[in-house]
Amino acid sequence: MSAPVDEKKEKSFSTSDKPVTKTPTKTKKQTQSYSASDIQVLEGIAAIRHRPGMYIGSTSTSGLLHLIWEALDNAVDESVAGYGKNIWVSLSHDGWATVRDEARGMPFDLMLYQGDYLPAATVILTVPHSGGKFAEGAYKTAGGLHGVGSTVINALSEKLELTIWKDGQEFSQTFSRGTAMPHVITPCDPKLHGTQLRWLYDRSIFDVDAYYSLEAVESRLKAAAYLNRGVTFQLDAWDEVAEQQVEHIYYSRDGLPDYVRDLTTSTNNGTPLSKHVIGIVKEKDSVQVEVALQPTSGYKTVMYSYANAVRTRDGGVHETGFKAALTKVVNDYAIKLGVIKNREKDGFRPEVIQQGLNVVISVKLTNPQFQGQTKDRLNNGPVEGIVRSITDEGLKEWFESNSAAGKEWLKK
Missing domain, CATH: 3.30.230.10 (Ribosomal Protein S5; domain 2)
Known part of the structure; x- marks a missing residue:
């Protein structure tokens, strides 16, 4: 017995029917042009500020803390290389963070970059993938690798103050949302050496509830002391619970x-x-x-x-x-x-x-x-x-x- 035939279905496949051609209607999306004028090129500071999560993971508390970790990693790299045995970290109640070392000091002699002679330190803080860790043998081991850490801190800060003590000179420069202001070089005690980064994070980029977790910073510095025996980490931070500045020193002999x-x-x-x-x-x-x-x-x-x-x-x-x-x-x-x-x-x-x-x-x-x-x-x-x-x-x-x-x- 033959199966019943669906007449409507059979008719739809009939070769005797002439196909009906419909003119497609252009949607708003299809009529929009897409040309070279739509292509944007973001470089350097602008790229970091536009997509901060690519560099610090998120714009929450963990991302904010990552700014401290980047500065801390650079200071530790210097200590591990044999330059300095003390690192200072400071957090104030108004949102300013400071990381200082007593290492060689970031170089600030002039270098040629894109046709201009700029202090090397200025280039390091404004140009991603610039730094002294790419040359073979520059550092035996290093945690900061990509030459973007200091640049990221600068890019994501409302204001950053850089101070360097090196060879009897003090170099200071202020940055506003990544843009470098004129630098100043003055004489200083020849015994002073090292680099200090002091910054106020940009609240227009980070989440409203992002904050510097004192517990997280204490834990990180304690671990850093264990991992780098012989290096002293000094913390001066605002304690929200105690409503006062507190000081801690972390040092390990056995690691x-x-x-x-x-x-x-x-x-x-x-x-x-x-x-x-x-x-x-x-x-x-x-x-x-x-x-x-x-x-x-x-x-x-x-x-x-x-x-x-x-x-x-x-x-x-x-x-x-x-x-x-x-x-x-x-x-x-x-x-x-x-x-x-x-x-x-x-x-x-x-x-x-x-x-x-x-x-x-x-x-x-x-x-x-x-x-x-x-x-x-x-x-x-x-x-x-x-x-x-x-x-x-x-x-x-x-x-x-x-x-x-x-x-x-x-x-x-």
């Missing part, structure tokens, strides 16, 4: 072990299962690796990772390498110490091994590849294997020398 001890006491993550913090320090293929960890009776994993003293919030290859080595060595010694019999059936899963662990991972390398300007993730492929190898070797040495503490950790 990452101090950091982990602080985590153990501040995170309420159980009691330590080993008397001393496990410390691993080694350099391989020009990559400096330092790991400090301490297992506890708790169940929360507290892990912080850094690359060139910059916090990598989203981890990266250094965290991956550490976790791989940790899983392998812990299972190796679980079998060796008789805690488990069969790796395939009884082996500990990575997430179980990491429970109750307080750990800080730090790598320092010449050309780190960060994911974006906010530097939240490290992507250098070879670093994973280097960290895995060094962690593997260090953990094995610890287990061999601390079998009793190791067994207690494994039994947990």
